[in-house]
Amino acid sequence: MAGLEVINEKVREASAFIPSLKAEIGKVIVGQDYLIDRLIIGMLSNGHVLLEGVPGLAKTLTVNTLASAMETSFQRIQFTPDLLPADLIGTLIYNPKDGDFFTKKGPVFSNIILADEINRAPAKVQSALLEAMQEHQVTIGDETFHLPEPFLVMATENPIEQEGTYPLPEAQVDRFMLKLNIDYPSRDEERKILARMAHTSTNIEVSPVITPATILEARKAVDEIYVDDKIKEYILDIVFATREPEKYNLDIADYLRYGASPRATLALTNGARAHAFLQGRGYVTPQDVKSIAPDILRHRIIVSYEAEADELTSDDIIEKLLSEIPVP
Template identity: 65%
Template sequence: MSVNIAAIQSAVQEAGAFVRPLFQELGKVIVGQTYLTERLVMGLLANGHVLLEGVPGLAKTLAVKTLAQCLQVKFSRLQFTPDMLPADVIGTQIYNPHTGTFSTRKGPIFAHLVLADEINRAPAKVQSALLEAMQERQVTIGDQSFRLEEPFLVLATQNPIEQEGTYPLPEAQVDRFMMKLRIGYPSRAEERQILDLMARTSGLPQVRPVVEPEQILRAREVLNDIYVDDKVKDYIVDVVCATRNPEEYKIPVREYIQLGASPRATISLTLAAKAHAFLRGRGYVTPQDVKTVGMDVLRHRVMITYEAEAEEKTPETIIQKIFDELPVP
């Protein structure tokens, strides 16, 4: 097995040669926010959509735009509003009176990186228009289905402060996001750096493209080969099952959980852990990889009860309790 892991390790380091230049370019524009930029790249590698939550002004949109500029891919930005229609996202059929036929006009969803800005401002019918694209990587307009080009990634932002004109995302859509990131404020030193870098009316930092789409697709193939030991696989399954039946693992949080994580969480947790190992140049996954990405993968998949809310408990505190008490292999 050691020979195989050595070969995988070599393939990971070769396929991941673009990682350092990519983070260097992102660092020209995004100060601090290592957690944010790293998770965005992990989503890209693991072929998983990412939901970013944070108050306005924390560079969520800027980070996604900068990532697209570094990748030499087609980028599309959708500003979600309450009066939006599904056709504004996926496209529509237009009737030509001269020929008596319909032609298809593709919407902004036909891009490699799609930024869904303030996704919780659009009504349910617009949210549902994204479901097929996010899961099946295809879009149906009229009676025709169109495949979306790879790599395809939806990166959505939302404001955690409930305001007028926001809609809660449907559970089916939330579950399609591999990770949900909570973005916090920068430190004082980082804030000072941001001032030096950004407090000007023009001449803002520019990035150059350093990664081609083929390199991302190649990295995804290598990611599939990253070794996950049976004990680590069992640990991943135990973590997810503990969100559904914590009493089986003697973790006293049963009365706080309304709904546990779905099997999609198991898949996402494995892929995210592999992506975390890939970024560190490793050809194998450790339990620490699972613990590091676990909160991002699970926080939006565990629904809490009224009792939990009354006791001011959050999905994060319950998930942390599970990670703290579950034996690590």
């Protein structure tokens, strides 16, 4: 028990920056607590985030504000059908003066990347970005370059404009730790947005309150957060129930084409730890797992045609899993 108290104390100290970070972001962003929490969880877990929502829900603004509050470098890359991998990672340029090539690094060499409308770019560009996400390095010519740490990709998808898009293959979507569905603000929140933003110039200063070093230190504390064996079994039950639902007496086999991959197990554990960290707690509870599970599983569960015919989404299946699998 003494060990747990030590971890609790470490986590309380390491997470002291969270309120000031949220307050700084709150100067610009109204509401969107779910989005902000999940972006911080992605940052703490060294995992990338896919955002889906209609235009105008402050996805880009939130990511930009987060980067400004963190003293990190930020690049927004607008993905278009004519984008090339070299536009993203960089290329070799010939210098006629000395007859040699020099490396021009691309915008991917930043701490936080916003890949806007990622599904508008062709597969080659998506692959180049996803390789950088996975390996935290890129190769230009014969040389390999490491990307700065922390390195976080937040990609946006537009759910309603399907024309001119290249859907991300399941294997590539799986590289994103979290997929968030961003919804409209409430009426009260929109009233506050109106009061704050309905001016021809809205220049709100955001001060950096933490450094990249703070995030890297916080990650060490997240890694130390205690996960009981019963919680680990609970995480495995959730993931395996997406692959073998009949073993868990779940009547959803006809609705599933593919279950979650082992990446889901790792992401659930790390995400639950980061969720506990946000609460200033040194141990994971089943509620941490349940809170983060929809964001980690919704893009990893591929539903069947029967599910689509019955108008069931992966979120509906996750809800059923979480309500029926026994909680430790």
